[in-house]
Structure formats: C-alpha cells, structure tokens
Amino acid sequence: MTADIPYMTAPGSIVKILEKIKEAQTPESFSQDFLKTKLGFNGGNYMTFISWAKKSGxxxxDGAPTQLYKQFRNPTTSGTSLATALKTGYSELYSRNEYCHDLDKKAFKGLVMEATGESHDSARVERIVSTFFNAKTLADFETNPSHVIEKPTQDLKADIVAPPPKESLSRKGISLGLNYTINLVLPKTDDPAIYNAIFKSLKENLLNE
Structure with missing residues (x-):
C-alpha cells in the first residue's frame, strides 16, 4: 500500500489560498462554497485544498477549522503552526527524515518516490513535491512554539533618604537644610537576619543623631 501523502493538483495556488485564510473570518465549516465565495477560488483544482488541509490537521x-487553523491565522504563531501542519500531513516523509524540510528538491523528491513507490516522472510525485515546497515558504521550522524568554532577575535595591540634620544654617531669615541619599544594593538571601544586621548597622553609624 502506497503512502497517502497530500498534494494539490494546482500546487502554485496553495500559498494564495493560505494568505486568503489569514484575511478571512474563520468559518464554522470550510466548505467548497466558502472556498469559492469567500476566498474567491472557483475551480476544481482549488477544491483539492480541502483534502490537503484535512490531512494536515x-x-x-467534517471540514470544521481546528485550533491549528486558528493559530495559523494569528500572525504570532502563523509560521510555526503551518510547520506543524506540514509535519502532520507529511508524517510519512518525516518518519524517514525528521529534517526533510531542509532537503533540496532533488533529495526530497527521492524521499517521496521511496514512500510512494512511484517513478521519478510521476505527476503525483511532482505535485507532492511542488505543494510541499510552495507551502513551506510560509512555514517557520526554526522557532520553538513553546519557547519562552525569561527576563533576568535584577538585584534588589533600596533607596534610603536620610532625614536632614537638626541644626540648619540660617542667614537673613532663610533656612538651609542638607539632605543626602544613600543607594544600597542588598545581597540576594532568604535569611532576614542579614537584612536586620545591615539596617541596624546603617542606623547606628549613618543615621544616628
């Protein structure tokens, strides 16, 4: 039994359809009428996209858009979700080479021939290769969808403003007060005794009257 690998009979149109999907509202059912009326693709060759999309997840x-479809419409996750769809639809090829999206056309075609058992001049093989290579121009295989960038933890800082001295200079009825600011960088620790010792020393030596 040959592998059931998805393809479109008009491979060059897959990018145009995918771009239109991003613009259009998500339908309850992705039917032929939706493809023709809402997306503007009227013709039998375009209808094979529905089969391709079902096999790709x-x-x-029943033709209802999946979460993967909705993620593809999101500009933030569009590329990575399409990469997931391609890995799903072309799982037979990925089982033979998990980096088959990095292969050139000649090597990829050889993989398709191996999976399908068909000859190098097979129209089906050509369509599978062309459909995949057209679709992958919109896919992002490099970004990890679950990758989270964590912000580095900053040192705890405390700004202590000392009270003005009791004595102030007075000249011609104008009082002059002196203020000073101490910027203290506290060490990272879970021991409250260390903080108590620091502030006690600060009070006794710098903030004393």
Whole structure:
C-alpha cells in the first residue's frame, strides 16, 4: 500500500489560498462554497485544498477549522503552526527524515518516490513535491512554539533618604537644610537576619543623631 501523502493538483495556488485564510473570518465549516465565495477560488483544482488541509490537521473530517487553523491565522504563531501542519500531513516523509524540510528538491523528491513507490516522472510525485515546497515558504521550522524568554532577575535595591540634620544654617531669615541619599544594593538571601544586621548597622553609624 502506497503512502497517502497530500498534494494539490494546482500546487502554485496553495500559498494564495493560505494568505486568503489569514484575511478571512474563520468559518464554522470550510466548505467548497466558502472556498469559492469567500476566498474567491472557483475551480476544481482549488477544491483539492480541502483534502490537503484535512490531512494536515487544519480541518476536521467534517471540514470544521481546528485550533491549528486558528493559530495559523494569528500572525504570532502563523509560521510555526503551518510547520506543524506540514509535519502532520507529511508524517510519512518525516518518519524517514525528521529534517526533510531542509532537503533540496532533488533529495526530497527521492524521499517521496521511496514512500510512494512511484517513478521519478510521476505527476503525483511532482505535485507532492511542488505543494510541499510552495507551502513551506510560509512555514517557520526554526522557532520553538513553546519557547519562552525569561527576563533576568535584577538585584534588589533600596533607596534610603536620610532625614536632614537638626541644626540648619540660617542667614537673613532663610533656612538651609542638607539632605543626602544613600543607594544600597542588598545581597540576594532568604535569611532576614542579614537584612536586620545591615539596617541596624546603617542606623547606628549613618543615621544616628
């Protein structure tokens, strides 16, 4: 039994359809009428996109858009979700080479021939290769969807403003007070005794009257 690998009979149109999906509202059901009326693709060759999308996990068997479909419409996750869809639809090829998206066309075509058992001049093989290579121009295989960038923890800082001295200079009825600011960088510790010792020493030596 040959591998059931998805493709479109008009491979060059897949990018145009995917771009239109980003612009259009998510339908309850991705039907032929939606493809023709809402997306503007009227013709039998375009209808094979529905089968491609179902095998790639973007549509359910009934044609309802999946979470993957919705993530593809999100500019932030569009590329990574399409990469996931391609890995789903072309799982037979990924089982043979998990980095098959990095292969050139000649090597990728050889992988398709191996999986399908068809000849190098097979129209089906050509369409599978062309459909994949057209679709992957919108995919992002490098970014990890679950990658989270954590901000580095900053040192705890305390700004202590000392009270003005009791005695102030007075001249011609104008009082002059002196203030000074101490910037203290506290060490990272879970022991409150260390903080108590620091502030006690600060009070006794710098903030005493």
């Amino acid at each position: 973007m549509l359910t068997g």
